[in-house]
Amino acid sequence: MRILRILAFPISLIYACVVYVRNFLFDIGFLKSREYKTPTVCVGNLSVGGTGKTPMIEFLLQTFQTDYTIAVLSRGYGRKSDGYQVASEVSTVEVLGDEPYQIAQKFPGVTVAVDASRQNGITKLESTVAPDLILLDDAFQHRKVTSRFSMLLTAYDNRYVTDWYLPTGNLRDSKKEAGRADIIIVTKCPEHLSVKEQEKIIGEIKPIKKQKVLFSYLHYKDQLNGLDKELRMADIKTKRVTLVTGIANPKPLLAYLLTKGIVVKQHLNFRDHHFFSATEIANFNAQECILTTEKDYVRLKGKVANLYYISIEHQFLNNGGEVLKEAIKTLLK
Incomplete structure (x- = not known):
């Protein structure tokens, strides 16, 4: 590139x-x-x-x-x-x-x-x-x-x-x-x-x-939000976490997760504003825990089980x- x-x-x-x-x-x-x-x-x-x-x-x-x-x-x-x-x-x-x-x-x-x-x-x-x-x-x-x-x-x-x-x-x-x-x-x-x-x-x-x-x-908030429940960062330390991002620069998020002791099993990185296909969503549903950004969450809400997002603020x-x-x-x- x-x-x-x-x-x-x-x-x-x-x-x-x-x-x-x-x-x-x-x-x-x-x-x-x-x-x-x-x-x-x-x-x-x-x-x-x-x-x-x-x-x-x-x-x-x-x-x-x-x-x-x-x-x-x-x-x-x-x-x-x-x-x-x-x-x-x-x-x-x-x-x-x-x-x-x-x-x-x-x-x-x-x-x-x-x-x-x-x-x-x-x-x-x-x-x-x-x-x-x-x-x-x-x-x-x-x-x-x-x-x-x-x-x-x-x-x-x-x-x-x-x-x-x-x-x-x-x-x-x-x-x-x-x-x-x-x-x-x-x-x-x-x-x-x-x-x-x-x-x-x-x-x-x-x-x-x-x-x-x-x-x-x-500032990354400790609370992780999902469709029907909330978790804390500590709650996913023992899970096989798949990170899904469709943002311009996911590096700061990856660095933050590392400081919190979150082991990302795989990082599925897509282009910014990506609309996810049925095949991609089926793959997400096969994972134990999907962690994503708030911007990506609004495109996946209601389509993926075990889906949580992390909020940020300036x-x-x-x-x-x-x-x-x-x-x-x-x-x-």
Whole structure:
């Protein structure tokens, strides 16, 4: 795979040129961007996948849903539907996509909508729901909408500052576009990241005057949830565990399980947002214990016996969570 990426370097140069021209046309106003009356917060990244956007959306919902009417707008990547869709009691993961469906299930009081056109989605939300705040999931590169506040996420072990354009690297947008972000969050950090290394990373990022750089790590919850019962990590130490993942980067989860003494008999790793076939599901049902992520669980729920998922949430270093909350509160005032 690495050799193929190196050979694809000429293609990455063409991709970089296309990205540059597109951003330039937005910068000079040839391509138009629209701002809306409803405050919008964009949660996005410059690279493909794996920075923790969905847990960050959930962090914001947990913080503000009590005091404000909030809507979440996503593209609904991987869904099997078209156009504008709003989550309801009868919505399926196929209609919404796995991540919007997950959010809708966890936050029933929040309007969750999907639309490939962010402009159309915001217009419909304003006319039907009139929320106090719209969270735009994975919309940093969608410049047809000017967000009031932008959060740029970058993974600790794959920071955009050291990355290159697709398909040689993972960048889907220019590094200089980081200047449009209000806050840059380095996610998936070691829990005890030293101040010295934090300063080194800030030096790499070179934030402009208005920007803050925050650091977060993933907290894995000890409770494992299933369709009809719950377990603790300690309960599966004696089981033959099969790990099923369809996410961008399962390495942090594998490392965490190792620290907890969980022996993974086999790891079945699929592409991000993978919809599982009948043959794959039959194989899962033949296993003693299936452990998966929450995003994968919503695509397997009710189809696999002995299926459990592990939840994650962002926790911040240096009181960064409070800094982020205050920034959003200021926007809403």
